[in-house]
Amino acid sequence: MMFFEDTSFSEIPFRYDDLYSLMGYIDNKTPDEEVQMLIENMLLELQPVCKPRMGYKVVRGEAISKKEIRLEDKVLNTGKIITYALHESERFAVFTATVGADFDCWLKRTEKEDDIVKAYIANTLGSIIAEATVSLLLQRLEATLTDEKMSNNYSPGYCDWALIEQKKLLSLFPFGVTGISLTESCLMLPIKSVSGIVGIGKNVQKRPYGCAICKMKNCIRNKNRHLKPKKNIE
Amino acid sequence: MTDLNLLYEAILKGKQKSAVELTNAALADNVEPKLLIDEYMIKAMGEVGLRFENQEIFVPELLMAGRAMKASLNILQPIMKNSGQKTSIGKVVIGTVKGDLHDIGKNLVASMLEGCGFEVIDIGIDMDSEKFVEAVREHNADVLGLSALLTTTMPYMKTVIDALRDAGLRDKVKIVVGGAPISAGFASEIGADGYGETANSAVTAVKNLLGLGK
Numbered sequence: 001m002m003f004f005e006d007t008s009f010s011e012i013p014f015r016y017d018d019l020y021s022l023m024g025y026i027d028n029k030t031p032d033e034e035v036q037m038l039i040e041n042m043l044l045e046l047q048p049v050c051k052p053r054m055g056y057k058v059v060r061g062e063a064i065s066k067k068e069i070r071l072e073d074k075v076l077n078t079g080k081i082i083t084y085a086l087h088e089s090e091r092f093a094v095f096t097a098t099v100g101a102d103f104d105c106w107l108k109r110t111e112k113e114d115d116i117v118k119a120y121i122a123n124t125l126g127s128i129i130a131e132a133t134v135s136l137l138l139q140r141l142e143a144t145l146t147d148e149k150m151s152n153n154y155s156p157g158y159c160d161w162a163l164i165e166q167k168k169l170l171s172l173f174p175f176g177v178t179g180i181s182l183t184e185s186c187l188m189l190p191i192k193s194v195s196g197i198v199g200i201g202k203n204v205q206k207r208p209y210g211c212a213i214c215k216m217k218n219c220i221r222n223k224n225r226h227l228k229p230k231k232n233i234e
Numbered sequence: 235m236t237d238l239n240l241l242y243e244a245i246l247k248g249k250q251k252s253a254v255e256l257t258n259a260a261l262a263d264n265v266e267p268k269l270l271i272d273e274y275m276i277k278a279m280g281e282v283g284l285r286f287e288n289q290e291i292f293v294p295e296l297l298m299a300g301r302a303m304k305a306s307l308n309i310l311q312p313i314m315k316n317s318g319q320k321t322s323i324g325k326v327v328i329g330t331v332k333g334d335l336h337d338i339g340k341n342l343v344a345s346m347l348e349g350c351g352f353e354v355i356d357i358g359i360d361m362d363s364e365k366f367v368e369a370v371r372e373h374n375a376d377v378l379g380l381s382a383l384l385t386t387t388m389p390y391m392k393t394v395i396d397a398l399r400d401a402g403l404r405d406k407v408k409i410v411v412g413g414a415p416i417s418a419g420f421a422s423e424i425g426a427d428g429y430g431e432t433a434n435s436a437v438t439a440v441k442n443l444l445g446l447g448k
Contacts, residue, residue, distance in 0.1 A: 024292040035294040117297045185333030185386040
């Protein structure tokens with residue numbers, strides 16, 4: 001079963017809280033008035049160029065070891081944390097979501113304005129919109145399930161799933177359907193894109209992300225990422 | 235006479251327009267550019283760095299302060315150059331390595347280094363080793379900052395370091411690496427001189443390597 005949809009910014013569950021959190025604000029603090037105004041202006045500016053495309057493919061699969069999951073003829077080395085989180089799954093949905101190539105062009109134009117504040121806000125907005133597109137996609141997927149449950153979502157490059165595995169994940173989709181390509185270094189283009197996997201099954205649980213044991217400091221899902229490092233290491 | 239404390243406040247609060255106006259007003263009052271930089275602007279950025287480290291302000295406010303500082307420096311530095319004065323405490327070439335298009339962390343570090351009085355030559359993203367070698371040679375850099383956000387691009391940092399060695403420049407420049415997947419262990423393994431886990435610690439590493447630390 002495969003589903004793909006082009007959507008629009010107005011459909012995306014964009015939340016200011018998520019944006020502020022990604023910018024590092026803690027304890028309900030919010031940005032300076034000038035920053036808030038910039039955010040509003042940029043949100044208006046980006047809406048015509050924000051053309052999200054999202055979709056998933058549901059496939060049969062199973063965990064074949066503590067670190068691997070087999071999907072169709074592909075073995076994904078998802079690592080211990082993710083494999084454990086997905087081990088009760090009977091089916092898996094591999095998914096992609098992208099904010100689109102026009103957004104990338106807008107981002108590049110914004111960066112060329114030589115205003116580091118605007119460039120930062122534009123970049124952060126892109127990341128949040130990509131994640132919000134994933135949320136919308138997962139809502140769509142969840143709505144199709146009757147007596148099955150869905151796990152949290154996981155992506156290559158996060159937890160202990162190597163970024164290079166993105167190649168295998170994207171190869172599960174027919175050519176061209178995702179609107180996403182990979183560079184040699186496994187960077188997705190358009191740059192504001194997300195790929196990943198969720199587990200589906202009657203006994204699947206939404207386990208908390210394994211942030212306590214993961215070393216990624218900038219992970220969007222790591223609620224502790226704002227905690228100050230214990231010490232500065234030169 | 236211009237109240238120079240207002241320049242300090244303008245930088246601290248990231249008010250670019252006010253910073254530019256106050257800088258011009260101070261120059262019209264014949265205040266020495268070096269005094270403005272050393273006694274007001276760098277001190278303001280020092281306070282910004284402290285507030286950022288203490289999580290009283292966050293990345294956007296930090297960048298706004300850096301933007302205000304840069305706008306004022308753009309007025310002052312040409313005047314200082316024309317009168318033969320030293321305009322920075324050191325030169326840093328910085329860039330994101332080949333295959334990687336991420337630049338937020340790099341920009342943050344660049345902004346904070348400028349705030350501390352360094353001249354920063356930002357060569358951009360997706361840069362191959364030849365570009366880094368060229369930039370270090372051309373600008374006679376004291377420090378090279380390498381950034382990578384991907385596990386697939388971080389090994390290229392070693393390629394850059396090897397290229398600097400091959401070009402006979404390795405002993406002339408200190409190398410600081412940073413980025414989400416980078417660790418102190420990796421930095422040491424590839425032969426970098428320093429590592430910044432955060433933007434602030436990258437600045438501290440640069441200062442310490444040049445003997446400018448507290």
